[in-house]
Amino acid sequence: MSFIAKLDQSWSDTNSLLMVGLDPNPKRMPAELQGRGDAVYEFCKAIVDATAQYACGIKPQIAYFSAQRAEDQLEALCRYVRAAYPGLPIVLDAKRGDIGPTAEQYAREAFERYDADAVTVNPYMGFDTLQPYLEWQDRGVIILCRTSNPGGSDLQFIESADGTPLYLHVAGLAAERWNTNGQCALVVGATFPEEIARVRRRVGDMPLLVPGVGAQGGDIPATVQAGRDSRGRGMMINSSRAILYAGNGEDWRQAAAAAAAATRDAINAAR
Ligand SMILES: O=C(O)c1cc(=O)[nH]c(=O)n1[C@@H]1O[C@H](COP(=O)(O)O)[C@@H](O)[C@H]1O
Numbered sequence: 001m002s003f004i005a006k007l008d009q010s011w012s013d014t015n016s017l018l019m020v021g022l023d024p025n026p027k028r029m030p031a032e033l034q035g036r037g038d039a040v041y042e043f044c045k046a047i048v049d050a051t052a053q054y055a056c057g058i059k060p061q062i063a064y065f066s067a068q069r070a071e072d073q074l075e076a077l078c079r080y081v082r083a084a085y086p087g088l089p090i091v092l093d094a095k096r097g098d099i100g101p102t103a104e105q106y107a108r109e110a111f112e113r114y115d116a117d118a119v120t121v122n123p124y125m126g127f128d129t130l131q132p133y134l135e136w137q138d139r140g141v142i143i144l145c146r147t148s149n150p151g152g153s154d155l156q157f158i159e160s161a162d163g164t165p166l167y168l169h170v171a172g173l174a175a176e177r178w179n180t181n182g183q184c185a186l187v188v189g190a191t192f193p194e195e196i197a198r199v200r201r202r203v204g205d206m207p208l209l210v211p212g213v214g215a216q217g218g219d220i221p222a223t224v225q226a227g228r229d230s231r232g233r234g235m236m237i238n239s240s241r242a243i244l245y246a247g248n249g250e251d252w253r254q255a256a257a258a259a260a261a262a263t264r265d266a267i268n269a270a271r
Contacts, residue, residue: 002137002138002140003089003138003139003140004140004182004183004207006087006089007057007117008233009087010056010087010088010089011233014055014056016054016055017224017235017267017268017271018055018237018238018239018263018264018267019056019057019058019059019236019237019238020047020048020051020052020054020058020059021058021059021060021211021238021240021241022047022059022060022077023064023240024040024064024065024068024070025064025241025244025245026039026068030043030250030252032250040068040074041070041073044077045077046253047253047256048077048081048084048085048088049084050253050260051257051260052085052088054261055260057088057089057090058081058089058091059090059092059093059209059238060077060078060090060091060092074114075114078090078114078115089117089118090114090116090117090118091117091118091209091236092116092119094106094120094121095121095122096120096122096133097122097124098129099129100128100129100132103129103130106119106133107119107135111133111136111139116139117139118139118140118142119140120142120143120187121133122143123170123174130143130178134180134181134184138183140183140185141183142184142185142187143170143174143178143184145174145186145187145188145199146167146195146196147189148189148192148211149191156170167199168198168199168202171202171203172202174186174206175202175206179206185207185208185209185236186203186206186207187208187209187210188227189210189211190213190218190219190237191212191218192212193218193219193222193225194226196210197226199227200226204230205230207235207236208227208234209236210223210227210235210236210237211238211239213242213263214241214242215240215242220266220270221266221269223235223270224237228271233271237263239263242259242263243256243259243263244256246259
């Protein structure tokens with residue numbers, strides 16, 4: 001099943017637009033896991049077990065694994081998720097972007113090594129650098145468009161002669177030229193609902209990955225109203241820290257589950 005079909009099925013099965021981000025910070029590990037060689041795997045597995053019923057997908061951020069020399073634990077985690085939750089899409093957040101032959105290796109890393117359903121990529125270097133990912137026709141390619149961070153405006157707001165900002169050019173290219181296999185999605189931050197609405201108008205029902213609720217303070221009702229598609233879905237609204245570290249005592253699993261449930265409910269209330 002393709003990424004887009006799997007995501008669509010997951011939206012239906014879970015009635016959730018929440019994506020749980022897996023950003024395992026060694027400084028914020030629960031006390032019971034500190035000092036353990038398998039802490040990254042055990043933490044993320046427990047979070048997935050606690051939150052999967054509230055989520056349309058999970059998004060491991062690769063830097064949190066590679067910086068801790070824990071890529072093998074990410075591999076094991078992806079294997080576990082595929083076996084235990086076969087309907088739950090895995091988005092590898094890697095934000096890759098490099099010339100074609102190098103991108104081929106990044107694509108193999110995402111889609112072979114981790115067997116991710118989708119990967120985030122940076123379009124700054126142009127179409128030929130995205131092509132190696134697009135060749136994996138059943139996988140999703142999620143292109144940075146209007147990122148959630150304040151500095152995103154430095155480049156993404158630069159306007160061309162006709163007044164179109166760069167991020168809308170990216171949205172147009174993704175929707176019209178690059179999406180020949182129907183496998184593309186776009187990243188648009190929840191911190192900028194006005195731009196979410198402009199991107200939605202530009203790309204029809206293309207899925208959007210929307211990080212920025214929770215720790216970054218994005219407004220959930222404004223985000224949902226700006227970004228829902230014609231069927232009231234169309235978004236993977238990511239929250240990482242606000243779920244992972246909702247509790248810092250022995251009840252961290254339950255606290256994560258409660259935070260995920262509350263976020264899903266807040267999103268659904270605005271759909
Ligand atoms: O591609 C992303 O996932 C992403 C894009 C973006 O514009 N902003 C953004 O915060 N992210 C990622 O989304 C997650 C946000 O984490 P929290 O702020 O803790 O919810 C991190 O893993 C970021 O790397």
